[in-house]
């Protein structure tokens with residue numbers, strides 16, 4: 001199990017000292033606590049360290065992110081046809097999204113604290129100082145791409161996306177050209193073998209509409225026939241994790257193009273069940 005906890009550095013340091021002896025040895029180097037407010041460890045589910053972390057998380061209300069740690073060999077990675085794509089977030093401040101800068105949306109859940117599934121109506125407005133020089137990233141719930149990457153995607157004929165909106169500075173100041181990448185196709189629900197769990201204590205904001213947070217704790221799995229009508233870019237039907245974003249599922253063509261042009265994004269194989 002991979003457990004990530006964000007919190008007070010002193011407390012995390014104390015937790016780390018307790019559990020470090022239980023860390024999965026081959027990954028121990030990647031699990032060293034940096035002293036900053038982010039602890040990430042890989043532990044066996046049966047270990048005393050895992051139980052301890054869950055108990056302490058409960059006691060201190062730490063809301064750990066827990067996922068099944070899946071390791072793919074290089075050849076498994078090379079054989080995969082679809083990947084889950086992780087993007088960086090330039091607007092890293094907790095609770096800040098494009099809507100806070102005046103970006104307009106319509107539709108979505110009628111619960112105003114929720115608005116799950118809302119759609120962009122114009123350009124995305126942001127503070128230009130937060131835009132870093134990545135070619136692709138999340139301006140949640142939207143995805144932006146640089147002009148260079150948009151051209152690459154279009155000239156290579158990758159399917160399933162359009163670029164009808166731009167990213168603009170909220171004060172109208174000059175900034176490099178970025179486009180909103182609109183992924184059109186939503187896949188059928190993931191295979192039931194995918195490990196998805198609902199938040200045990202739903203946030204009060206989502207109680208009335210039932211759109212509570214769903215966590216993904218394994219790799220993503222689809223039955224083969226569910227991919228029949230897929231494009232190069234697709235969204236999951238499920239809205240995942242605290243930000244409740246749809247996962248981005250891409251074809252191997254996308255991964256290869258990004259790698260070839262050194263576009264930063266992370267790719268994890270999607271298991272296709274035959």
Ligand SMILES: [Zn+2]
Pocket residue numbers: 109110111114115116206209210211
């Ligand atoms: Zn809702």
